[in-house]
Amino acid sequence: MSSPYKALHDNYIANRWSVGKLAPLALTVGCLIALGFLLSIPLLERSTTKVNQGLGDHEDIKMEGNARPVSEEQCRLVLTESIPIHMKYDANATFGTPLYEAWKDLLAVATEEVDVSSYYWTFTGDDIKVKSSTDLPGRDILKLFGDLPLRNVSVRVATSIPSVASNSTDLKVLQKKGVDVKKVNFGHLTNGILHTKIWIIDMKHIYIGSANMDWRSLTQVKELGVVIYNCSQLAEDVHKIFQSYWALGHHNATIPDPWPSDFDTTINREHPLLVNLNGIASRIYISGSPPSFCPAGRTKDLDAILYAIEEAEQFIDVAVMEYFPTSRYKRPRMYWPAIEDALKRSAFEHHVSIRLLISCGQNTDPAMLPFLRSLNALHQSAGSISIEVKVFIVPVGNQSSIPYSRVNHNKFMVTDKVAYIGTSNWSADYFNTTAGVGLVVQQDANHPSLVEQTLQKQLRGVFERDWHSQFTVALSDLGHHPDCTFAERRGDAAL
Ligand SMILES: *[C@@H]1O[C@H](CO)[C@@H](O)[C@H](O)[C@H]1NC(C)=O
Ligand SMILES: *[C@@H]1O[C@H](CO)[C@@H](O)[C@H](O)[C@H]1NC(C)=O
Ligand SMILES: *[C@@H]1O[C@H](CO)[C@@H](O)[C@H](O)[C@H]1NC(C)=O
Ligand SMILES: *[C@@H]1O[C@H](CO)[C@@H](O)[C@H](O)[C@H]1NC(C)=O
Numbered sequence: 001m002s003s004p005y006k007a008l009h010d011n012y013i014a015n016r017w018s019v020g021k022l023a024p025l026a027l028t029v030g031c032l033i034a035l036g037f038l039l040s041i042p043l044l045e046r047s048t049t050k051v052n053q054g055l056g057d058h059e060d061i062k063m064e065g066n067a068r069p070v071s072e073e074q075c076r077l078v079l080t081e082s083i084p085i086h087m088k089y090d091a092n093a094t095f096g097t098p099l100y101e102a103w104k105d106l107l108a109v110a111t112e113e114v115d116v117s118s119y120y121w122t123f124t125g126d127d128i129k130v131k132s133s134t135d136l137p138g139r140d141i142l143k144l145f146g147d148l149p150l151r152n153v154s155v156r157v158a159t160s161i162p163s164v165a166s167n168s169t170d171l172k173v174l175q176k177k178g179v180d181v182k183k184v185n186f187g188h189l190t191n192g193i194l195h196t197k198i199w200i201i202d203m204k205h206i207y208i209g210s211a212n213m214d215w216r217s218l219t220q221v222k223e224l225g226v227v228i229y230n231c232s233q234l235a236e237d238v239h240k241i242f243q244s245y246w247a248l249g250h251h252n253a254t255i256p257d258p259w260p261s262d263f264d265t266t267i268n269r270e271h272p273l274l275v276n277l278n279g280i281a282s283r284i285y286i287s288g289s290p291p292s293f294c295p296a297g298r299t300k301d302l303d304a305i306l307y308a309i310e311e312a313e314q315f316i317d318v319a320v321m322e323y324f325p326t327s328r329y330k331r332p333r334m335y336w337p338a339i340e341d342a343l344k345r346s347a348f349e350h351h352v353s354i355r356l357l358i359s360c361g362q363n364t365d366p367a368m369l370p371f372l373r374s375l376n377a378l379h380q381s382a383g384s385i386s387i388e389v390k391v392f393i394v395p396v397g398n399q400s401s402i403p404y405s406r407v408n409h410n411k412f413m414v415t416d417k418v419a420y421i422g423t424s425n426w427s428a429d430y431f432n433t434t435a436g437v438g439l440v441v442q443q444d445a446n447h448p449s450l451v452e453q454t455l456q457k458q459l460r461g462v463f464e465r466d467w468h469s470q471f472t473v474a475l476s477d478l479g480h481h482p483d484c485t486f487a488e489r490r491g492d493a494a495l
């Protein structure tokens, strides 16, 4: 498959694997492959033959430096969600672990070091001059962060320039308590922002998800992510991404090209980490953006998404806040059909059933609607193309005094092959200039009781719950929703 970044990627590899390095490399590679093979035997024995088949597909990938990464750990994955207060689902609906609980637990288990990357911090209502008791969980998380240095846990925070929440005092408060903060000037480095939301705890546990370090993420904005416990090899890989931000957190930083080899990874789409996740043989990797922050071996986030779309055979369910087949911030605006084309090709050529659940709130750009309509227009309920687009609206209710909240901020995709959880909106800038990450998980549950515990099944459950909920509205029924900027004036309804 052709990658939009192929040229860049090829240059990287060509630079890195210069002839002079090849001889010692070949020896190392030989050893690593032998070692990788030995280590992989117990895991492969435990798993189904599907793992073997899948690996076989990529046996001839020419990433010379990469032995097959294998972990012997028993990792534990927990799906976490925030559901904004006063959203009433059906009584039988099920949810991921509340994000507030998941974050509290992570901070409680930390004994040595906590590294966090986040766009901005605003854990109190005062920051935006809002009085609401719904900021209490946020205040609590801020306090727990501030307590970490007292327990001799070292805390590092990488955050973005430019940023929002300019009135927040969170980071100053934390710095006074001994937290190490660096502001990474992505505006200068890539013309973008640092949008990655990751936590790494004691080089063992991680959090990845849509939530900003914002009190509203705990009570007012719908979020989705995962915590993965006891997974040091994956944590080390995520740590390399954190480290790439940290290394550039000084005023005259420039992006290295190529990156020093400590930032390289052997865990990627071609060679995912083989690991036991909740008792299930799994393949997992972390993708990154923008491309200039993808050292050798790191799969680009856009490629991760495109591959997942391309390899799907039955269904693709996508839930993202914003979907634009264009750039959003770069001027002049550019048309950007990378994901759009992949989806249409999948529906048209492979007859994959596609559903997109896009967020609409009071701050949503209504210019998105025609693009959603144009995709949905291809849908033929009795025909061979199945692309349905619907809108998810979080009711504002009596929470209207809280700006930039009451939206579905999650970003995930589930197909018949993989589960994907990201941090980026689906528009050009997020993959070209903005720092973000994606988590891709493929699991081979060889027993029916395990199938229900795969991340894929859990995400499908979340998607189905939302798709069939009272909060989801077909494009043709948008007329009566004051909480969504797509709501049509009378007379447009027939369009
Ligand atoms: C939950 O209840 C609703 C009706 O209230 C029903 O339509 C739906 O199928 C139920 N879902 C599950 C998973 O049982
Ligand atoms: C930040 O504080 C300044 C000065 O108090 C105020 O003018 C501005 O509106 C505040 N911004 C926000 C987002 O609250
Ligand atoms: C933190 O480290 C200091 C110096 O090593 C030590 O005196 C203190 O007891 C430690 N505190 C805790 C809570 O472990
Ligand atoms: C991590 O593994 C250790 C030892 O195997 C176990 O005691 C602990 O409960 C695990 N932690 C989590 C959060 O699952």
Ligand SMILES: *[C@@H]1O[C@H](CO)[C@@H](O)[C@H](O)[C@H]1NC(C)=O
Binding pocket: 250, 251, 252
């Ligand atoms: C920034 O650049 C100046 C001169 O180019 C150099 O002396 C200084 O050490 C650099 N600062 C950092 C933090 O790298």
Ligand SMILES: *[C@@H]1O[C@H](CO)[C@@H](O)[C@H](O)[C@H]1NC(C)=O
Binding pocket: 086, 397, 398
């Ligand atoms: C806000 O609305 C919810 C129901 O939508 C209600 O339960 C709650 O009491 C209301 N709160 C206030 C302060 O009116």
Ligand SMILES: *[C@@H]1O[C@H](CO)[C@@H](O)[C@H](O)[C@H]1NC(C)=O
Binding pocket: 195, 321, 322, 363, 364, 365, 409, 423, 424, 425
């Ligand atoms: C996504 O788009 C919305 C609306 O433009 C914006 O508020 C939000 O910050 C964007 N980024 C992410 C990653 O959600």
Ligand SMILES: *[C@@H]1O[C@H](CO)[C@@H](O)[C@H](O)[C@H]1NC(C)=O
Binding pocket: 327, 330, 334, 335, 336, 428, 429, 432
């Ligand atoms: C992506 O970034 C490159 C380099 O900054 C730029 O030339 C290109 O136009 C951008 N593409 C889009 C779709 O924004």
